[in-house]
Amino acid sequence: MARSEPVSTSASKADRGYGPEGRTIGVAAAGGVLSYLVAYALTYAVTGQQIANSLAARVLEIATGEPGTWKLVGWVFYSAHFVTSEIPGLFGSTAVNLVGRGDTFPSVLFVLPPLVLVVAGALVALLGRSKTPLAGAVAGASVLVGYLPLAVGGALAVAIDVGGATAGPTLVPAILLAGLVYPLVFGALGGALGTLATPERA
Secondary structure: OOOOOOOOHHHHHHHHOOOOOHHHHHHHHHHHHHHHHHHHHHHHHHHHHHHHOOHHHHHHHHHHOOOOHHHHHHHHHHHOOOOOEEEEEOOEEEEEOOEOOOOOEOHHHHHHHHHHHHHHHHHHHHHOOOOOHHHHHHHHHOOHHHHHHHHHHHHHHOOEEEOOEEEEEOHHHHHHHHHHHHHHHHHHHHHHHHHHHOOOOO
């Protein structure tokens, strides 16, 4: 009797319509990278000029000898993920969110990361020809593969050394919220919605 060939778990999941294929994961990883870069670029477009003209940016440039606008934009970018920034002081560090507080940066920035990730998740599901909302959600959530490394690396990159202390996005929330929760939730939402535009959807 001929032995049947074993079927890999990932292949069987893809056949059943809820597991992403290798090609889909590759597209999702690229989508995650692009999502992070586009969301940061949009944040820079909205806040960069204001930050560049601020006293904080000028003091930072004098202290470090290099323009610090891109780092401070990074703080705002992580604030848009509800990640606070730690600012050291004489009596300990203070955690602040720079978005939506009084005369700081507009609350509309909170919309940018979710919106970009929803679009990315939808495109991943569409390009991966996901057949069901569940398959689309799984495919869309895979943008995590590209978004998470940049979220972690970006939080470290925009940190600033201040007299032996570090100022910048709080690392653990940056990993958990910006790196994990946002791409999983909004990428999955976009992927599920993306199945509605997939031609092969039954």
